[in-house]
Amino acid sequence: MRKSYALFRRACVPVLSLGLLTLGLSVPVAFAETDIPVTPVSGAKSESVALAEASETSQDVVVDAATTPTALTVAHPDGTLTTTMSTEPVRMQSSTGWSDISTDLVRTTVDGVSVLKPENVPVDITVGAGGSNKIASLDDKNGHSLTQSWPFGTLPEPVVEGNSATYQQVLPGVDLIQLVHKTGISQVLKIETAEAAEDPRVAEMRIFLDTQNTVVEQNADGELTAKDTDSGEVELRNSGGLWWDSSAQGANATDPGGQGVARPFSLTLGTEGGKQSQTFGMDEIFDAANLTFPVFVDPDWHAARTNYVFVDAAYPTTSYWNGYLTNGQGNVGYLPTEWAPDGRSHLARTYFQFNTSQLVGRDILAARLNTVETWSSSCTPTNVASWITGDIGPATNWNVQPNLIVRTDMGAVAKGYNASCPAGTVGFDLMAGKYAFANRTVLNVMLAAGNESDKLGWKKFENSATLTITHNRPPNTPVIGTITGGKYAYPSSAPAYYVTRNNKPVFRVSGSDPDGAEGGPIQLFMEVYTKTGALVRGSGGILGAGAGDVYDWQIDVNLPNGEYYLQSQSKDSWNAYSGTMHFNFRVDTTPPAAPVITEINAPPGNPAKLTTGATHEDTDGIIGATIYNFRLQLPAGSDPAEGFVFSITSGADPASAYPMSIRCGDPRIQEYVAVCPAGGMSTDISIAALDQTTVLTVWAFDSAGNVSVPLHNANGSTYAFTVGMGSVRPTTFVELQLNGAQWTTPQPGGDNICGQKPFGDITPGGAPQMLTFPNGTSTAQTAGQVIDPSQSFSVSGWFCPTSATGTTVQDLITQWTSTGPAAALRARTDGKPELVAWTGTGATETVIGQDLVSGRWAYVSAIYDRINAQLRITKTDTNSTGTWIKAASPVAHKTAAPSNPVQLGGSFVGNIYKPILTQGVLKPGTFDQAMQHSFTSTSKGLLK
Template structure:
């Protein structure tokens, strides 16, 4: 007889909208990482709330890591970090700063519509058939509708469907079990949802030899369909459906068939027990040895009525069935002997199972059947020696061991052994032979699978990595007052540390009875739902981002690149890091420890420990104490961190440096590389003519750069040693190049250089005709687009000019500006339009309202005095001292507050209210100053007087109309009108002057 599962495309059984696809089981790995990386929180006791926490605030749960930390400290109890929960894992933040990770062999919750809900394996009606209420892996079962597969299971976007080769009636539903009655005569199909809701088992219950003889059972094909991304392969006597990465997504252990022999064994053993009862039993190990009463319950425990439709009961006759997997089907060969043997106890059960791969597995291995396994047994199994000579409840003399494997522990492999502080393995003890405690030892086991057997595993225990963890002496039996059934624990800290140090993402723990080889009394039973608990506290990482912040400096261990820091109290900085801080919410708390050593000899010269705790991933600066460091000595600083438990991390890399405590004491030098400029008051160059400069150290050491600026002592521009800096003047006059040197510590020299040069004025002709007759600006008629040459008026008014009403329209044909003689009323240009140390001419039409004091019509400012003035003078300065004074052309011999003045005056007395044209001419060749005075419209030559002038100088100020400059102050404001003003770089002849004067009256 054979049972055959054929592999077929998923489309054969799939329907539109069928089934909910859950997330991959492997995705739980990410959940574990989040749980641990976010949840491993060194806690700050100093940050605990001083107030007694209210009972309402001590909920024992928090969604955010920071809230979990605060509650754990305040309430002095562990707090579950719910945001880190997964189906199998629960993370608790502890008050002492550690984190405990608990993982069970079975899930404790599942995601339904995005929210965690308790596992519920109840079967309910659904849109596509009969569904599991709240499963880990969604499953749908046939409701008897024609064409639907028996079962469909999904996980992580993968799907597998299994069908049967006969029609299915509507099933009878009871809790988590479906019974399809009489699928063949005398044969029921029973489907049971696994306790973990990650899979299901189906058994054919064959009630009698007559039912077993049905030809329809000779070969049964169970069609098996998968999604396109899965391949079905033989594995461990069963099969696996693997993804493209070779990971098992669905597993089917080696199928079994079993009869109901345990019913007879139990009856026989209990009958024997009744006969033997008068002999009694003893739990006194000091008494003489006796044969224990052979109750079946002493082997089977109290749960002798285990559900045979799920798994065989201890004492049942069991046969393992081998499978052969091809591209098209999976064939199972049952044990024909069991089906035809007259000693077979009916009914017989034939069992294929399918499960989604989960992060935990468990098996029972046994010496009497060394090449077979009981994979994911339910509900419990035995450990120790089951001796047939002692009790017929044991079908053979047999040694049994139990193994649990816990996967998806990638986070553990990322740790070191020192990070693991404690680990335990816990499982529920359902039964022991008697009430006397005897030893059970936990071992590290080789990892398991559906194909794990006694032969492939047991001989490794106690060798190599598979070392004993802890032996405990225990009994757990119903009816024993001091040793009831209960959870018992083993210390597996060594195993967890080993897994961390060897980068394991999974490990297995096995249980072995200490008296396995010789004593039935060592027999015990344990339930499948085991768990591990690992408490972790990782040491901080080495600090990073070492640097200097005040003054700034980069970290280096290269001699030539060591920064030189200004002063002896630099600020050092390091970023404290913790492996458990992957999220700002975790608020890991660390202290920093800093130290400075000499590079030569590594002598410690300074250290500092932060007094408060700081969050991880934060730069913590610390100022070095004064008087600890010296000029010219090479130092380095390093740092390490400690967490709240005092666990210290490794020391950082070194960060080397020097210091300098004082700036360079000498100013840098300035050298002209190109251009006409020199450090002198003598004008040189011109507007638009470039010059290039470079800087020298001035004799200072360790100069690494310069700061400079032209005409700005802020010195904000930088230059490297030997670099050239260029300057093209846009204005004539005084310019200053300010320079300071910067040493390698960033000190600026205590003295700076000032390279002063004067840019010559390039004189051209300018003329202000006063044609506007309105506004506050008079344009230069020769340069109308150049605003810098325009006269800006202050306190001036417009009046008629010297040319009268020639066209008879009742208005003067020229205009002028009028000043009232008050200080601050004047007009000026933006800069000097003349070179006053060279030949020039200046003329102006003027009219004086009052002759009682000196008044200046046109001048050019120096720094302290005017270079020249066309002006009116009164009293003794005029020849003959006329009452109304005289006109004059005055040239000052130096730019000084009270310079020596050369005066050229006209012989005629000034007539107030009358227009005259004044013209001053300086001849640089003849070294003479000449004044021309004429009346507009006159046909006679202008009156001319001259005087020798031998000390011309360049004035760099602006052209002034209506005032002069003397003794560092504006002086001689003009009381009257001023008409057109004309300047010319050169000498105007007497004839040219006559023509302009005569034209004014034409």
């Protein structure tokens, strides 16, 4: 036989409200009962929205998005929030919103049968209304149900009051009282006399069970559970058989009364008439000494229980976790043997557990536990203490209790003994334990007698409690934005680090408060420390907006080269501090040495031919074709650099300045290339000439962005070289098949309009004809390939669009492949000319020129330089080249087959004059006047 008793009542729990026990009180305390006003609102308001509305209206606003069956959060106008959590459901959600739980029974009809149902509970409970053997059914609303039937005929119509239905005289001298709870139902048999107990039906009491999608099993410790037929998970539970007699004053169907305690009896599973039965161990009850009738026998079934437990020294190894062997009360204190109906000396403590995960990271401003004291040994107040403890669980019993962390409160109370000190709410201040639970996802609170040897300290409490916490969301941890002159360095043999080249940098940090502007302004603090932790300087508090601000602070002393860290934290108007940002950085103001440029031998078969004189000449060199190899090297004894940046420009261009945006790992930018060799001392590059004179410019840079010339200002190390006059020169006219395009003769003139010969055109022997494209479908096309776009090529011509802008790209000259274009000179919808090259994956690389003008001639020249990985384009209004615009082009391009044509036009309307498309890189002078002499009045086609 299991020896135990219950400390929890299964009666309907009253609504709890805030109360306070001041630490150290020695006189009775009047506990105020106040409810947080809740205004129904539509929509699921977030905390931020609710706080904004509360600030605007000066009224509390419910945070709908945080509402659960056990928790309610309210936003206050001052930017704080109050969350009230219960250990059991107090509300439930439906399609119309949240509503309070009510266990009061009402009559209704289900499938034509009159039944009783609770008004509003989260599970489906049906109570028999008499006239049949149905007692009750419980369904968790997930398809798991259990139905109980009376084995001794038809039940009479019950007397209904609140959550109870009393069936009088179901057997002679026996009433059946059903009590509906929020997640379950219990049946209490009231056996009025010893004669009634002698009825064989009472002695062999049982209830029939019928289940759906569940199987009722009995565990090794005697607990009955209904498990899912597929998963085996426990869906419904029985709290065990409990009984008490009337030896204590006030005993009734819901309470053992005064100093009474409930005791266990066995429940076993049986089978009768093809049905499972729940059989009561009535002999364990009737064999007890000194029974005082009426005797109350109380088993129950429920769908869920909150996490609570009590422990009792009288039964030190028994666990009462989650309501097993309990009937709805939590006892606290000392009950001597002479007062205990079971003849044992009891010392009890009660624990409550709350899920506080939603409050992790919050600044706790106030915290109180509230519960209802239902009975005390007298009206003389005795102390009850609240404690924050370690975690409780299924193994918790008197011998296995959690560690005590901190006592938070102690107060003298006496409620429930008689009308002079009626039952009521008591509260316990938990703020003394704030440090212990401020960031815990689970909070465990224990109630214990202040003097555990005082028999007047024996008290009973409801098994439910509320936790009311007023909190403020602390500011967000600041986020580093930038340090002026700083960047991340990624050395090959060491971890990455952040470094700045400024010794008096500006620190930019972002700060914000999750409460936004409603939370008020925040202060942000910044401090710089040496690597060893010595404070260098602090900013003091910088005021900013809680909705989010950027804070700039410049340190007022020069930082020597070395390692430091920036520390930043913010504070709101409630003196809540954010987390601390810690950011390591280095200061390095020393630039690397200037690199030395040396020509080295080219690959076999293409030896270097540059002279060693001041001009570095190669009279046989060909622009865009001859490869020259150079070594870029720091002087001996120099510190390694992070990398080198080099540019290749025409000697006719202005000196190349350092590009501030290019670093290791960045793609090429125009004529600039970053190279970051292992060791940081030297690297080899291969280039070709761009023009008759070409300039190679090289800079070295370090991790801090220091450059080998004064910071990013002018030229680096340079190497200029010249090549011979030899260059690609197109000589062949490729015949064009006209598809709607027409050959026409430009009129003499010189005002640069479409119908006249372009101004500045050099045309010996009369003007050649031009191609006119009257509409967007007219084209001119070659019979086959003109260039291989994967190799260097040049393209140029005079172009006069009827309309320079529009909704469609206008193709001017395009080399096609079987799967689409490979390279094209075309006019964009904004009127700018562009050279486009397609890669093998279908991506494009582009360089964009200056605007074309509707109805006016423009001379456009463009180059793809494969060796130098550049695209270049220029546009003028004469037959000479202007300023070249450059773009990087480091990816392999599509190639064209011999049968793939070149097309002129295609969505282009206007005129094309002197078109050229040829393999190789033309030097600027070749595009100019000399090449124009190839066109005569008798020449037609595309010059190749």
